[in-house]
């Protein structure tokens with residue numbers, strides 16, 4: 001079953017065409033990893049997929065429904081597509097628990113009594129059960145990022161988008177966040193992940209997409225991408241990361 005299909009999307013900022021006809025699809029339970037040099041349009045692509053950016057041309061289809069030109073369709077679909085960014089964007093004046101409950105209470109209008117125990121269960125799953133009453137400033141970067149993942153998970157999204165969620169973390173905190181994502185992959189969560197962590201990409205990806213200058217150059221399974229793809233551009237990219 002295809003969760004998300006992207007057909008030939010184009011996006012420009014002023015004169016600069018950033019996405020030059022990108023097409024891809026994500027099947028239920030699949031983990032897609034998007035790689036590419038800085039400035040190639042990865043974040044822009046991800047932002048178009050949850051409606052944070054408009055597109056100039058093409059189509060985005062979620063569970064068989066076209067989202068183009070329909071703010072109403074987007075409104076319905078947006079809670080189904082979770083996103084975790086490099087910066088965690090937790091509200092500093094709210095506790096961890098209140099940060100997590102904000103979406104379910106305000107957007108989904110759920111009852112606190114029902115949703116609170118679920119929030120605590122999710123916190124336990126990412127090893128943060130003791131931090132429910134802590135404030136974001138009392139957490140490490142890795143802990144904040146795990147809270148951000150819980151905040152996305154509690155909305156029960158059908159698709160989770162990750163944009164370089166470990167990029168601003170100290171090396172020792174990277175692993176704890178990647179383990180949570182690997183755990184989600186093992187449970188069958190459908191995910192689209194931008195990362196610069198090549199070992200992680202190799203382990204977690206069902207499929208790798210390599211983008212350069214707004215176009216997809218290579219789509220391959222992880223094994224093929226890292227061992228057998230014959231592309232000078234990919235080789236150059238991997239060696240620039242000393243991988």
Ligand SMILES: Nc1ncnc2c1ncn2[C@@H]1O[C@H](COP(=O)(O)OP(=O)(O)OP(=O)(O)O)[C@@H](O)[C@H]1O
Nearest residue numbers: 013016018036037038039040041042043044045164
């Ligand atoms: N809001 C914007 N207005 C104008 N130009 C933008 C905007 N957002 C991104 N760009 C430009 O689009 C191009 C692609 O940016 P994008 O952030 O998508 O790249 P990226 O692949 O995510 O790079 P990185 O690996 O550094 O995060 C860049 O040249 C950037 O300057």
Ligand SMILES: [Mg+2]
Nearest residue numbers: 042043044164
């Ligand atoms: Mg980016």
